[in-house]
Amino acid sequence: xxxxxxxxxxxxxxxxxxxxxxxxxxxxxxxxxxxxxxxxxxxxxxxxxxxxxxxxxxxxxxxxxxxxxxxxxxxxxxxxxxxxxxxxxxxxxxxxxxxxxxxxxxxxxxxxxxxxxxxxxxxxxxxxxxxxxxxxxxxxxxxxxxxxxxxxxxxxxxxxxxxxxxxxxxxxxxxxxxxxxxxxxxxxxxxxxxxxxxxxxxxxxxxxxxxxxxxxxxxxxxxxxxxxxxxxxxxxxxxxxxxxxxxxxxxxxxxxxxxxxxxxxxxxxxxxxxxxxxxxxxxxxxxxxxxxxxxxxxxxxxxxxxxxxxxx
Numbered sequence: 001x002x003x004x005x006x007x008x009x010x011x012x013x014x015x016x017x018x019x020x021x022x023x024x025x026x027x028x029x030x031x032x033x034x035x036x037x038x039x040x041x042x043x044x045x046x047x048x049x050x051x052x053x054x055x056x057x058x059x060x061x062x063x064x065x066x067x068x069x070x071x072x073x074x075x076x077x078x079x080x081x082x083x084x085x086x087x088x089x090x091x092x093x094x095x096x097x098x099x100x101x102x103x104x105x106x107x108x109x110x111x112x113x114x115x116x117x118x119x120x121x122x123x124x125x126x127x128x129x130x131x132x133x134x135x136x137x138x139x140x141x142x143x144x145x146x147x148x149x150x151x152x153x154x155x156x157x158x159x160x161x162x163x164x165x166x167x168x169x170x171x172x173x174x175x176x177x178x179x180x181x182x183x184x185x186x187x188x189x190x191x192x193x194x195x196x197x198x199x200x201x202x203x204x205x206x207x208x209x210x211x212x213x214x215x216x217x218x219x220x221x222x223x224x225x226x227x228x229x230x231x232x233x234x235x236x237x238x239x240x241x242x243x244x245x246x247x248x249x250x251x252x253x254x255x256x257x258x259x260x261x262x263x264x265x266x267x268x269x270x271x272x273x274x275x276x277x278x279x280x281x282x283x284x285x286x287x288x289x290x291x292x293x294x295x296x297x298x299x300x301x302x303x304x305x306x307x308x309x310x311x312x
Contacts, residue, residue, distance in 0.1 A: 002042075005035050009046070025132045033131035037124060040278060048276040050135060051290045054142040055274045063227060063238055064150040067197045068265040068298075075271030079111040081299050111268045112295035118145045119289040121281065138288060144243075150267055151240050152251060153296050155199075157265070158258050161301035162308040173255070173311035178211040178233075184307040185235060185259050191304035192261025196235050201242045203254040207311060208232050255312070261305030265298035 008028050015021040036043040064070055073079050093099070120141055126134040162168050169184045171177075189196050198205070205213070215230040229239045242252045270293035279287040300306060 002035065002039075005032065005042075008032065029131050030129075033128040036131065037128045043127070044276065044278040047135075047138070047278065047288055050139050051142055051276050051288070052273050054139045055146060055290070055292060062147065062150050063240065064154060064267055066228065066236075066238060067154070067199060067260050068262065068267060070267045070269075072269040072272060075293065077270070079266075079268045079270075079295075081107075081109045081111065081266060081297065083107045083109070083299060109297065109299055111266065111297055113270060113293055114295055115291045116146065116149050116294050117289070117291040118142050119287055121285050121287045124284045124286055127286070142290060148241075148243060148251070150294075150296070151199075154260075154265070154267075154298075155252055155256075155258060157296065157298045157301075158260070158306055158308055159253075159256075161298055162306055167259075167304055167307040168310075169308075170310045170312055173207045176207050176211055176311070181208070181211055181232070181257075181309065184309055185232070188259045188261055188305060188307040189235070192263055192300075195262035197260050197262070198232055198235055198237045199240065199258040199260055200237075200256060201252050201254050202239055203242075204257050204311060205229065205237055205239050208237060208257075213237060255310060257309040257311070259307035259309070261300055264300035264305035265296065267294065267296045269294045 008024075008031070012021060012024045012028065015024055036046070062070075071079070118141070120138050122134055122138075166187050167184060169180060171180045185196065185198065198208070211232075213230050213232050227238065228236050230237050240252060242250050242254060245251055274290050274292040276288065276290045279289065281287055298306060
């Protein structure tokens with residue numbers, strides 16, 4: 001990158017005062033826009049840094065690590081779930097007797113590998129005329145979309161896995177009782193060594209306030225959009241922020257509570273950085289694409305470590 005451009009970017013990023021940073025951005029806006037318009041390879045390099053920052057922010061705000069296991073492996077490495085280790089026995093016997101051995105047995109499943117992706121199209125004039133505004137929009141959109149992906153997939157997998165049985169309940173929200181909630185929560189807790197989390201949107205978790213939800217001290221200080229808001233009979237209750245799709249429909253269900261054991265699943269990230277590329281489109285449009293390899297598996301669904309309550 002041109003040393004003068006690099007120094008300008010460095011000074012802007014290093015400025016801690018918001019007002020002064022805004023002034024520096026405004027002063028350098030036209031110059032940077034013209035430079036990156038003429039040097040698309042440097043623009044892609046800059047986008048790589050910004051978008052990986054957005055990914056890091058998204059991962060930092062992700063509530064999934066509070067609910068199930070999350071780990072990162074090498075980009076090309078496989079990841080396996082090794083579960084249900086059995087076979088070894090310890091026992092009492094008469095002195096001098098023959099000691100019997102066992103074969104160790106366990107279940108093994110390979111984690112899936114998919115991609116978490118997002119992309120944004122914009123006209124090349126947006127870079128020239130409003131460089132910082134365009135990139136702020138790009139990073140803001142990426143952060144907002146990527147932040148929701150892990151918890152959205154978690155809820156999708158729960159809905160696909162639990163549709164009946166003792167780990168499923170359908171109750172009237174207006175007359176919900178703690179006995180009804182306990183009938184599902186305690187079944188999951190028994191299979192999860194008591195390490196379970198109750199998960200739902202604001203509309204769904206609020207029904208617990210009438211049957212035993214105890215709010216944490218920090219709830220009195222601010223309104224939570226995402227994160228743990230309290231406990232229900234000792235079990236943490238986590239509220240997730242809902243959002244609308246392009247047609248205006250809510251993406252997450254507002255009429256369900258999900259009970260998830262800590263040992264119910266895993267989210268694996270492959271590699272520590274996202275892939276970023278710039279594409280040229282017709283009519284002078286550009287597209288920024290970013291992707292990161294990841295996979296989620298709810299291996300505990302068949303073992304009773306996940307529950308679902310539908311509020312009617």
